[in-house]
Amino acid sequence: DAGVIQSPRHEVTEMGQEVTLRCKPISGHNSLFWYRQTMMRGLELLIYFNNNVPIDDSGMPEDRFSAKMPNASFSTLKIQPSEPRDSAVYFCASSSAPLNTEAFFGQGTRLTVV
Amino acid sequence: DAKTTQPNSMESNEEEPVHLPCNHSTISGTDYIHWYRQLPSQGPEYVIHGLTSNVNNRMASLAIAEDRKSSTLILHRATLRDAAVYYCILRDVPNGQNFVFGPGTRLSVLP
Numbered sequence: 001d002a003g004v005i006q007s008p009r010h011e012v013t014e015m016g017q018e019v020t021l022r023c024k025p026i027s028g029h030n031s032l033f034w035y036r037q038t039m040m041r042g043l044e045l046l047i048y049f050n051n052n053v054p055i056d057d058s059g060m061p062e063d064r065f066s067a068k069m070p071n072a073s074f075s076t077l078k079i080q081p082s083e084p085r086d087s088a089v090y091f092c093a094s095s096s097a098p099l100n101t102e103a104f105f106g107q108g109t110r111l112t113v114v
Numbered sequence: 115d116a117k118t119t120q121p122n123s124m125e126s127n128e129e130e131p132v133h134l135p136c137n138h139s140t141i142s143g144t145d146y147i148h149w150y151r152q153l154p155s156q157g158p159e160y161v162i163h164g165l166t167s168n169v170n171n172r173m174a175s176l177a178i179a180e181d182r183k184s185s186t187l188i189l190h191r192a193t194l195r196d197a198a199v200y201y202c203i204l205r206d207v208p209n210g211q212n213f214v215f216g217p218g219t220r221l222s223v224l225p
Contacts, residue, residue: 004157033213035215042215042216042217042218043152043158043201043215045213045214045215048213091157091158093157093158093213102148102160102163103160103213104160105157105158105159106157107156107157108156108157
């Protein structure tokens with residue numbers, strides 16, 4: 001298995017533009033997590049899905065952020081409109097049941113909003 | 115969410131054992147103790163996890179206190195490639211996948 005695949009690896013966009021980050025979890029995994037990492041705030045859990053259903057989105061910073069998981073093999077994190085403070089590395093991770101198993105992380109998407 | 119407390123940083127010499135402590139005094143009976151590490155410019159990677167008993171795998175050992183209020187990750191022979199941020203996390207199985215990272219411990223390995 002190729003692991004968790006995120007795209008793009010790097011994204012530079014102008015303030016106000018829409019940004020879409022993509023994640024392909026490991027086949028067979030039924031849980032998916034989105035994280036944001038900055039120097040100031042560390043790794044923050046934004047949202048997680050179980051069986052394609054959002055379970056907890058309390059970490060999503062504001063309405064400009066939205067996440068979807070239309071099927072078991074694909075998820076998106078969208079920021080509209082983007083702001084410079086959204087600049088961070090965004091990680092996607094997946095894991096399988098039972099819940100006490102390891103999670104696998106992608107390589108991340110480095111987002112820069114100018 | 116149950117919280118964990120780790121030292122901000124630690125230092126070790128190459129080829130020596132490293133003991134990374136974690137306090138989790140509010141742990142519940144259903145919380146699993148997980149350790150992850152993050153190498154520079156990479157996503158976090160799984161190291162080890164346990165519930166009550168000590169655990170060993172090819173990467174490390176996990177020693178869990180009898181009262182489960184603390185645990186220690188043991189790297190038996192540190193290498194330069196073990197320099198990373200190590201995270202101790204509690205995962206609560208029955209109540210969902212709260213999988214929240216704290217600031218972790220930054221481990222430096224000196225040659």
